Each structure stands twice: as C-alpha cells, then as structure tokens.
Amino acid sequence: MFLPTNLHNSIESLLKDTKSKELKNSSTHITDLYREGESLTESQDLLTYLTVRLPATYAAIHTVLKEIPFKITSLLDLGAGPGTGWWAAKEMWGEIEATCIERIPEFVKLGKRLGCPHYKLGDVARITSYEPHDLALFGYSLGELDEIDLKPVWEAVKCVVIVEPGTPRGFQNMLAARDQLIALGGHVLAPCPHSKACPHPKWCHFSVRLGRTQLHRQAKQASLPYEDEKFSYVIVTKEALNQEIPRILSNPKKHTGHVNLQLCMVDGIEERTVSKRDKELYKRARKARWGDSF
Numbered sequence: 001m002f003l004p005t006n007l008h009n010s011i012e013s014l015l016k017d018t019k020s021k022e023l024k025n026s027s028t029h030i031t032d033l034y035r036e037g038e039s040l041t042e043s044q045d046l047l048t049y050l051t052v053r054l055p056a057t058y059a060a061i062h063t064v065l066k067e068i069p070f071k072i073t074s075l076l077d078l079g080a081g082p083g084t085g086w087w088a089a090k091e092m093w094g095e096i097e098a099t100c101i102e103r104i105p106e107f108v109k110l111g112k113r114l115g116c117p118h119y120k121l122g123d124v125a126r127i128t129s130y131e132p133h134d135l136a137l138f139g140y141s142l143g144e145l146d147e148i149d150l151k152p153v154w155e156a157v158k159c160v161v162i163v164e165p166g167t168p169r170g171f172q173n174m175l176a177a178r179d180q181l182i183a184l185g186g187h188v189l190a191p192c193p194h195s196k197a198c199p200h201p202k203w204c205h206f207s208v209r210l211g212r213t214q215l216h217r218q219a220k221q222a223s224l225p226y227e228d229e230k231f232s233y234v235i236v237t238k239e240a241l242n243q244e245i246p247r248i249l250s251n252p253k254k255h256t257g258h259v260n261l262q263l264c265m266v267d268g269i270e271e272r273t274v275s276k277r278d279k280e281l282y283k284r285a286r287k288a289r290w291g292d293s294f
C-alpha cells in the first residue's frame with residue numbers, strides 16, 4: 001500500500017530541508033519513545049513522524065476502515081496527529097465532514113500544511129460531549145490516553161474504530177476499549193465474529209505491507225523497499241451488523257493438497273485443515289490471507 005500521491009508529495013516537500021543525520025537521529029528517538037510508551041513532543045520528531053510512522057498508521061487505518069460495510073459521511077478523529085485518519089477516510093468515502101481533535105499545536109500546524117482543514121485543538125481526556133458524527137476513530141492514540149471514559153464519544157456516533165499497535169500493550173489497550181464499548185451496548189463488527197470475551201491466547205493482531213519511500217528508508221537506515229505494520233483493532237457499532245463470519249488469525253499455511261487455517265469462530269479459536277477434496281473451500285483457502293474473514 002502507498003500513500004495518496006498528493007499526501008506523499010506534501011510530506012516530501014515539508015521534509016526537503018531536513019538533514020539526513022537529523023532524520024536518522026529523530027527516527028531512532030521516536031522508536032525509543034514509543035518503546036517506553038511515551039508521546040512525541042519535539043518539533044523534529046513530529047516532522048520525522050510524517051515519513052517514518054504516518055505511512056504505516058495510514059496503511060493500518062485504511063485496512064481497518066475497509067471493513068465498514070456502510071458509507072460514512074462524518075468523522076470524529078480523536079488524537080488526529082497530522083490528519084492520518086482523515087486522509088484514510090477521504091480515500092475510502094471521498095470528501096466527508098470531519099472534526100480532527102489534536103492536543104499538540106505543532107501537529108495541528110503540520111496537519112493543516114499537509115491539507116487537512118478540519119482541526120480542533122483540544123484534549124480528548126477533558127471533553128465531555130461531542131457533536132454527532134457517523135464514526136469516531138482512535139488511530140494509534142488510545143494508548144496515549146489514560147483510562148479514558150468512552151461514553152461521551154459513544155453517545156455521539158454510530159460506530160467507533162480503535163486501531164492500536166499490534167503489540168501486547170496495544171492489544172490490551174484495544175481490548176479494554178472493546179469491553180467498555182460492549183458494556184455501553186455496542187456490537188463488535190470486526191475483526192471478531194462475536195461480541196463475547198476475546199478467546200485469543202496471546203494478542204490478536206494483523207499485518208499490512210506498505211511501500212517505503214527513499215526518505216523513509218534513509219530515516220530508518222533500512223534497505224528493504226517495504227515494511228510490515230502490525231496492528232490490533234476493533235470496530236464497534238450501535239446496530240448489530242455482525243454476520244458471524246470466522247476471521248483468519250495468522251498467515252494461512254499452504255501445503256500440497258491442504259491449507260491450515262487458524263480461525264476465530266463464534267465459539268472460540270479453531271485450527272482448521274481445508275483439503276483439496278473440498279474443492280470450492282480449498283480454492284478460497286489458497287487465496288485467503290491473514291486478517292480476511294473466511
């Protein structure tokens with residue numbers, strides 16, 4: 001997956017005066033901060049984020065939004081950073097109404113320069129009510145908010161989307177929000193085929209491959225032209241829309257004559273072998289990918 005061309009070009013233009021050494025140092029600093037569960041605050045880190053993290057958070061958010069089966073006309077992006085969620089939603093549904101709430105003024109400035117006109121400077125932890133929107137998104141921001149009460153958000157929208165890093169910590173953050181939203185009357189739409197307790201023995205996460213630009217490779221001192229972003233997510237809706245279709249939880253193991261799938265089902269996790277004898281199912285299993293419903 002690649003960024004929309006105009007977003008890519010704006011990022012390259014904003015970073016054109018950054019020296020290679022600054023970019024590398026800042027990229028390492030960002031990794032260290034996130035490993036410690038800290039947030040970004042320094043100007044250079046916010047700028048570097050645009051090339052070392054935004055492409056990955058965009059790819060994950062876009063992959064998740066594709067699971068929503070209805071049209072969204074308004075977005076409430078909470079912890080919007082440089083507007084990543086708005087760009088992904090725009091790619092999905094065209095020009096939409098949006099409110100992008102971000103607490104760091106410099107991120108708001110950067111986001112506006114990239115092209116997002118919908119900002120509101122604010123602290124999500126202190127907001128007690130919101131205007132109605134179709135969709136609320138926490139794109140890699142929930143982990144930076146301590147034990148947030150999701151009720152005010154839930155009351156304003158039809159659907160809440162949480163995307164977190166695909167780490168044990170990110171998964172736990174997502175899971176706590178999932179529990180809260182279910183307790184508020186929500187129905188899980190994806191990735192789970194049910195709204196029961198999560199049966200995953202470790203941490204449920206998925207993966208998306210994204211292209212690395214030259215600048216991105218330079219910042220990370222990486223040679224591969226792509227990277228795999230791991231993420232955990234949940235989509236919770238007010239209306240019960242889940243069709244209880246099993247979800248593939250890891251890379252399908254494709255052998256001669258059979259495919260092994262790890263599936264999350266309504267009644268728990270199951271290891272399933274699909275054999276060549278089962279013609280139609282086998283054909284689908286050969287094409288299936290981690291994260292697909294099956």
Ligand SMILES: C[S@@+](CC[C@H](N)C(=O)[O-])C[C@H]1O[C@@H](n2cnc3c(N)ncnc32)[C@H](O)[C@@H]1O
Pocket residue numbers: 039053054057058061078079080081082083084085101102103104107122123124125138139140141144145
């Ligand atoms: C990892 S960044 C993600 C940015 C963007 N959503 C993305 O996907 O690229 C987390 C963002 O959440 C913002 N944030 C954290 N706590 C916040 C709060 N209480 N109110 C508003 N924004 C917050 C941070 O400033 C940061 O921009």
